[in-house]
Amino acid sequence: AIQMTQSPSSLSASVGDRVTITCRASQGIRNDLGWYQQKPGEAPKLLIFAASTLHTGVPSRFSGGGSGTDFTLTISSLQPEDFATYYCLQDYDYPLTFGQGTRLDIK
Amino acid sequence: QVQLQESGPGLVKPSQTLSLTCSVSGGSIVTDSYYWSWIRQPAGQGLEWIGRVFSSGSTNYNPSLKSRLSISVDTSKNQFSLRLNSVTAADTAIYYCARSARTVVGATFPWGQGILVTVSS
Numbered sequence: 001a002i003q004m005t006q007s008p009s010s011l012s013a014s015v016g017d018r019v020t021i022t023c024r025a026s027q028g029i030r031n032d033l034g035w036y037q038q039k040p041g042e043a044p045k046l047l048i049f050a051a052s053t054l055h056t057g058v059p060s061r062f063s064g065g066g067s068g069t070d071f072t073l074t075i076s077s078l079q080p081e082d083f084a085t086y087y088c089l090q091d092y093d094y095p096l097t098f099g100q101g102t103r104l105d106i107k
Numbered sequence: 108q109v110q111l112q113e114s115g116p117g118l119v120k121p122s123q124t125l126s127l128t129c130s131v132s133g134g135s136i137v138t139d140s141y142y143w144s145w146i147r148q149p150a151g152q153g154l155e156w157i158g159r160v161f162s163s164g165s166t167n168y169n170p171s172l173k174s175r176l177s178i179s180v181d182t183s184k185n186q187f188s189l190r191l192n193s194v195t196a197a198d199t200a201i202y203y204c205a206r207s208a209r210t211v212v213g214a215t216f217p218w219g220q221g222i223l224v225t226v227s228s
Contacts, residue, residue: 001170008213016208029184030212031212032212032213033213034213034214034215035213036215042220043203043218043219043220043221044154044203044218045137046214046215046216049211049213049214050212050213050214051212051213055214057217073215083181089213089215090213091154091212091213091215092157092212094159094167094169095156095168095169095170096144096156097161098153098154098155098156099153099157100153101153
């Protein structure tokens with residue numbers, strides 16, 4: 001199975017900060033990657049697909065990049081509603097695999 | 108828009124079979140554009156992909172669960188289902204159903220709200 005290594009596992013930041021989360025695949029996965037946001041008690045929500053395409057309705061402060069094995073999720077200016085846990089998911093090959101998650105909380 | 112809703116028992120005894128159904132509304136489950144997935148999340152932990160089914164009935168399973176797992180689709184009811192047998196406490200989790208795009212990579216949405224299943228005697 002393809003392993004997705006996400007870092008950092010947790011991150012403290014302030015409103016207005018720029019933050020970047022990374023996801024590294026154990027083998028090349030082209031751009032077959034999505035980023036998801038999960039808030040406590042809720043199901044995950046799609047933010048970005050195909051590594052860099054913003055899902056409908058997602059604010060433009062979110063952006064994704066990368067291809068092959070290294071990927072990033074950047075939030076350009078943190079808003080209060082962005083404090084959540086973020087996951088990457090590869091669907092290049094099955095079993096699909098998630099990163100272990102990055103918990104983003106308020107400093 | 109398409110919505111998904113999980114249903115099933117919230118409590119299952121060890122060694123028995125966990126059975127869940129995902130009802131799809133707002134669109135047909137019969138489509139070549141999407142497949143239908145199950146994902147789970149133990150309390151306080153990360154997400155694990157369980158498997159997926161196409162409206163044709165073909166499936167892909169996580170090898171870690173394959174020997175105990177069956178996912179099926181009922182097009183007449185616009186539903187798909189999960190059966191996991193010989194459950195243990197390690198199968199206690201929130202189970203989500205979700206729709207994934209076949210030709211748009213990395214796009215799994217929407218998700219159901221999730222259902223907590225506890226394995227306990």
